Amino acid sequence: MTTATNHWKLGLFVVTAIVAMMATLFWVGARRFHRDSFQAVSYFDESVQGLDVGSPVKFRGVTVGTVADITIAPDHRLVQVTSDIYLDALVRLGLLKAAPKAGEQFIDPHLRVQLVAAGITGVRFLQTDFFDESRYPPPILPFPPPWNYVPSAPSTLKSLEEAAVDILNRLPAVESGIVDAAADLRKTLASVGQLTGKLGADDGAFNALLVQLRSAAVRVERALDEASLGSTTASLRENADTIGRAAAGVGDVRHELRDALVALRETLESIRALADVVERDPSILVRGARADAPPGGRR
Numbered sequence: 001m002t003t004a005t006n007h008w009k010l011g012l013f014v015v016t017a018i019v020a021m022m023a024t025l026f027w028v029g030a031r032r033f034h035r036d037s038f039q040a041v042s043y044f045d046e047s048v049q050g051l052d053v054g055s056p057v058k059f060r061g062v063t064v065g066t067v068a069d070i071t072i073a074p075d076h077r078l079v080q081v082t083s084d085i086y087l088d089a090l091v092r093l094g095l096l097k098a099a100p101k102a103g104e105q106f107i108d109p110h111l112r113v114q115l116v117a118a119g120i121t122g123v124r125f126l127q128t129d130f131f132d133e134s135r136y137p138p139p140i141l142p143f144p145p146p147w148n149y150v151p152s153a154p155s156t157l158k159s160l161e162e163a164a165v166d167i168l169n170r171l172p173a174v175e176s177g178i179v180d181a182a183a184d185l186r187k188t189l190a191s192v193g194q195l196t197g198k199l200g201a202d203d204g205a206f207n208a209l210l211v212q213l214r215s216a217a218v219r220v221e222r223a224l225d226e227a228s229l230g231s232t233t234a235s236l237r238e239n240a241d242t243i244g245r246a247a248a249g250v251g252d253v254r255h256e257l258r259d260a261l262v263a264l265r266e267t268l269e270s271i272r273a274l275a276d277v278v279e280r281d282p283s284i285l286v287r288g289a290r291a292d293a294p295p296g297g298r299r
Helices: 002-033 087-093 156-200 205-227 230-280
Strands: 037-044 056-059 062-072 079-086 111-117 124-130
Touching: 037 062, 062 087, 062 124, 079 087
Parallel strands: 056 124
Antiparallel strands: 037 079, 056 062, 062 079, 111 124
């Protein structure tokens, strides 16, 4: 009888100890996971695929809350996300001093909420940070937002998609501008080519001017030889020599100009070839020349 009583007391002690230990663990865990928080509401004009209830809300990588609810906004277009924000975390980070109340300033006007992907798994979370208000103004909502509203900023993926769509929409106009510029360039090159041909021709205006200068110098020198008027004649003769040297110098300049025109013609031909390539395939300005393409842009 005594042995049975001792076994009963021992069992009761063990059960009581286990119950007390479980109650203590439950109490400690409840105090740890129960944190004072308040709700914040944000609206997103994009898909929130990968964001679930319980996903973390972070401020520059530091967890400051969790997602509490995901639903459709009153306009049936935007996505409404409600988050539980830990008050102690914001106080520790210096973002708040006390729990916000309705009618008071809720957050800093530069604070934004953004969807961020965690790696390549497709899981997303909410990232809060300060953004330039001029580049990321608060979205215009078709309904009055609640007092605890936190504006959102487009995600990086959405910004890239919008930039890609904008570039694709502008490509036809860019291509048309390139074609028009190529046509104008061809006309300009043709005009310069004609001018080069006229200057370099033997019967051109430049060559005729050189011939007239030489003829005038010869006539002046011949008149001086025939007049023989002493010092006056000598002075005129010097002037005639000067004119003759100037004419010879112009002749030298003519040869140098002819060489320069030849170089200019070659450059214009290269530009003409480039204009032909761009006119045939304007997309080469975006993707660049192919590595296996032969010189001159021919395929």
